[in-house]
Amino acid sequence: MIEVKALACQLPAELDLPLSRLHVPDIRRAVLGRGLVAAIGETTIWRWLHEAAIKPWQHRSWIFPRDPDFEAKATVVLDLYQRRFQSRPLRPDEYVISADEKTSVQARCRCHPTLAPGKARTMRVEHEYDRAGALQYLAAWDCHHAKVFGRCELHTGIAPFGRLVEQVMTVEPYASARRVFWIVDNGSSHRGAAAIQRLQTHWPTLRLIHLPVHASWLNQVEIYFSIVQRKVLTPNDFPSLPAVEDRLLRFQTHYERLATPFEWKFTRSDLASLLARMRDDTGLRSRRKVA
DSSP states (O other): OHHHHHHHTSOGGGGTOSOSSOOHHHHHHHHHHTTSOSOOOHHHHHHHHHHSSOOTTOOOOOOOOOOTTHHHHHHHHHHHHTTEETTEEOOTTEEEEEEEEEEEEEEEEESSOOBOOBTTBOOBOOSOEEEEEEEEEEEEEETTTTEEEEEEESSOSHHHHHHHHHHHHTSTTTTTOSEEEEEEOSOGGGOHHHHHHHHHHHSTTEEEEEOOTTOGGGOTHHHHHHHHHHHTSSSOOOSSHHHHHHHHHHHHHHHHHHOOOOOOOOOHHHHHHHHHHHHHHHHHHHHHHHO
């Protein structure tokens, strides 16, 4: 049993197999081909693996932080979520906005109307559809007041993002705020020092705060986008592109009536502990390679 489990935990490339991962029939053939057992059934292999703590058929993606200033940049963002900046509490007239774009939101026109749930029947959505185009949904989330601003554009870019910023910065309380911090990723619409210069020159009270590279998981607006994906866009069944825009914008109003600020619990101390563990794991792997 142990040898079968060990083989199941190998990467297919180590077994010289042109596969992305091993399935039970593949494992059975490999076990028999190596003479580990005289005979074994697929059901037995499945049961052994199902009962084991390691699930070799599962996988998850990961990425190692490669921004040399990852901790410093991320700490600024995490402090802002705690209403602190440069070791000082934010004043009541200072606000924190999390913003990004949800790209390529399609309008899929189903060939037959969607059927509502009925007796002994779930909702039925026609598999075939015609494409009616796609739009880009730009949104800004006030992290401490649960307000959302959004707009639909045909394309992303500097100008569309600028219109989102104008949409927020020209209404109260942001128009007369002392400072409005905008947390953004490193997308081309708002990347680097040029974006800071452009936006902060036009809006003197705006402070553009960039996340580290590959750290969208620290951007609160991504939580809002996940809600939009589940509640507005799944299943994707729209008669036209204007219908997509209409539902997205009406959802903003609907959501604001019910929303509260996200309960963000990941702090700078949690980040420091996470990075310390990652450094320890990296050092351990390096020592194993040398040994």
